[in-house]
Amino acid sequence: MKLTRTLTLCLALAVTPLVHAASSDQNAQLKQRLTKVLGIKIQSLSAAPIPGLLQAITSHGVLYVTEDGSKLFHGNIYDVNNDMEDLTEAAMAGPRLEMLKPFESKMLVYKAKNEKHVVTVFTDVTCGYCRKLHSQMEQYNDLGITIRYLAYPRQGVPSAVADEMESVWCSKDPKQAMNDAEVGKKVLLAKCDADIASQYQLGEQMGVNGTPSMILSDGTMVPGYLPPKQLLQSIEMH
Numbered sequence: 001m002k003l004t005r006t007l008t009l010c011l012a013l014a015v016t017p018l019v020h021a022a023s024s025d026q027n028a029q030l031k032q033r034l035t036k037v038l039g040i041k042i043q044s045l046s047a048a049p050i051p052g053l054l055q056a057i058t059s060h061g062v063l064y065v066t067e068d069g070s071k072l073f074h075g076n077i078y079d080v081n082n083d084m085e086d087l088t089e090a091a092m093a094g095p096r097l098e099m100l101k102p103f104e105s106k107m108l109v110y111k112a113k114n115e116k117h118v119v120t121v122f123t124d125v126t127c128g129y130c131r132k133l134h135s136q137m138e139q140y141n142d143l144g145i146t147i148r149y150l151a152y153p154r155q156g157v158p159s160a161v162a163d164e165m166e167s168v169w170c171s172k173d174p175k176q177a178m179n180d181a182e183v184g185k186k187v188l189l190a191k192c193d194a195d196i197a198s199q200y201q202l203g204e205q206m207g208v209n210g211t212p213s214m215i216l217s218d219g220t221m222v223p224g225y226l227p228p229k230q231l232l233q234s235i236e237m238h
Contacts, residue, residue: 093219116144122152125181129225169194
């Protein structure tokens, strides 16, 4: 759902404020209200880093709502006293890992022999930086980084790119098909239950808006391409 639609729908909350949402029952009522008004799934509702606000983990990222349910906003909260830590990003780390689990069997995995880290990459076979990342796969693996791919066709689903990525996932040798696709070679048409649409929707739910987008093993999302050594530094920093 587009952010503009989210913000438009949020105005409806101000029309009929809810009672104070401090108790678990009241929080449950607020979750139901948000779900109805926004049309998105509310996975959890808890105290936010700012007093007087509640933090809603949703199927479309993190939202913040006042305890009486009358005001809601979308944005990131940073801790000025802790090196500008992005508290909103940190709040999504755990939920992202849980969201990834059902998709593990659908991933194309380039496993490092001496695996130290696992990074999940939302990729598009027509994306220039995705191709650059893939061309350096051996270097990532040599650093102990296993790369797991999920499909995120930037044109959406259905699209020609989505069809091409389905053919990669459904190939008799998916990793070789990915190797071919990433250098612009034609991949033979193939169909199966890869469910590229669900992979794409998962990316949207996690806040992916471009490729490549990387999910580190702690759930942190790193948007964009990082060279092998720089990715390792980012992993170790987290």
